[in-house]
Amino acid sequence: MERLLTYDPIFLAFIATMFTWLVTAAGSALVFFFKRQNKKLLNTMLGFAAGVMIAASFWSLLDPAIAIAEERGMIPWLVAVVGFLVGGAFIYLLDKLLPYLFTRLKADKDTGERTSWQRSVLLVFAITLHNIPEGLAVGVAFGALGASMDPALLYSAMALAFGIGLQNFPEGAAVSIPLRREGYSRGKAFFYGQFSGFVQPLAGVAGAWMVVAITPLLPFALAFAAGAMIYVVAKELIPESHAGEEAKLATIGVMLGFAVMMALDVALG
Numbered sequence: 001m002e003r004l005l006t007y008d009p010i011f012l013a014f015i016a017t018m019f020t021w022l023v024t025a026a027g028s029a030l031v032f033f034f035k036r037q038n039k040k041l042l043n044t045m046l047g048f049a050a051g052v053m054i055a056a057s058f059w060s061l062l063d064p065a066i067a068i069a070e071e072r073g074m075i076p077w078l079v080a081v082v083g084f085l086v087g088g089a090f091i092y093l094l095d096k097l098l099p100y101l102f103t104r105l106k107a108d109k110d111t112g113e114r115t116s117w118q119r120s121v122l123l124v125f126a127i128t129l130h131n132i133p134e135g136l137a138v139g140v141a142f143g144a145l146g147a148s149m150d151p152a153l154l155y156s157a158m159a160l161a162f163g164i165g166l167q168n169f170p171e172g173a174a175v176s177i178p179l180r181r182e183g184y185s186r187g188k189a190f191f192y193g194q195f196s197g198f199v200q201p202l203a204g205v206a207g208a209w210m211v212v213a214i215t216p217l218l219p220f221a222l223a224f225a226a227g228a229m230i231y232v233v234a235k236e237l238i239p240e241s242h243a244g245e246e247a248k249l250a251t252i253g254v255m256l257g258f259a260v261m262m263a264l265d266v267a268l269g
Contacts (some may be wrong), residue, residue: 010208013142016161017135017204021197023165024131031180037129040249042170045266046241047250049167050233054135057226057233059265060141061162064153068144077108081242083223085225088231091133091223095235124179127171128196132234133228134164135200139207140225146212167257168197206247 062080069076141157176193181188212219241250 009142009145009212010119010205012145012157013139013204013208014201016138016142016157017201017235019161019170020134020138020165020200020204021194023173024168025190025194027169027174028176028190028196030173031176031186031189031193034177043169043241043243043247044253045247046174046237047171047253048255048257048260050166050237050241051254051259052163052261053229053233053237053257054254055258055261055265056137056160056163057229059262060136060156061222061226062073064141064144064156065219065226068148069219072216072219076219079219080223083220084227084230086220087088087133087224087227087229089227091130091228091231094129094132094194124175124192124196124220126236127175128199130232131168131171131197131199132203133225134168135203136207137225137229138164138200139204139209140211140221142204143208143211144218144222146208147215147218156265159261163261163264164200166260168200168228172197 062084065083066076066080069079128188138157138161141153141160144153144157175196176189179189179192182194207221207225211218238250238254241247241253
């Protein structure tokens with residue numbers, strides 16, 4: 001396993017985020033078997049995804065950021081806090097700026113509300129948007145190997161990629177199945193579902209390159225990625241999973257997801 005340390009961190013980030021993208025595609029492929037969502041199952045899986053991301057944000061990102069900052073003589077809590085808040089602010093700005101054209105879609109003249117098709121477009125865009133910090137987080141985690149060949153960092157990055165992959169499965173289904181319900185063919189619904197995850201390899205390579213090219217930014221970049229992920233969890237995953245009558249199941253999913261990711265990261269790291 002430690003032979004992987006001999007590979008270029010950017011290449012490893014690319015492979016890891018390709019894996020997360022393929023898991024998104026696997027979730028999207030459920031559209032070939034189902035036309036409607038099982039809301040209980042979907043909300044439980046979204047809750048699970050939230051738990052995975054919360055745990056990953058600490059054990060795979062914030063904890064290493066604090067440790068590396070200490071090693072370099074920085075003020076650990078300051079680096080972690082500033083990076084974390086800047087990461088959340090970055091996604092907040094993306095959330096405001098990028099979806100502008102979509103949120104300007106005209107409402108239905110009779111009801112004053114957006115059509116179901118428009119809501120589906122917004123869903124696709126929202127999930128695509130929040131896949132950016134996930135890919136960035138994986139890229140940054142692997143990019144850390146450029147500054148330190150510590151096997152613990154490798155195992156932590158692998159656990160993060162695996163955890164993100166786990167939570168991408170329900171997200172792929174959450175895009176493709178509603179599109180099928182809106183009348184899209186199975187092929188088109190699958191295409192848009194898997195495409196929502198295609199930004200992860202792009203963001204992953206960008207994150208790894210940034211860390212490798214500017215190594216002093218490593219602790220800050222790790223905390224930045226954690227803040228971006230937590231923002232997505234708080235704004236998208238938890239509210240969406242608790243929107244129906246399955247709030248208890250979603251909460252159980254959060255607990256299980258956190259426990260699974262914690263076990264993976266502690267056991268591997």
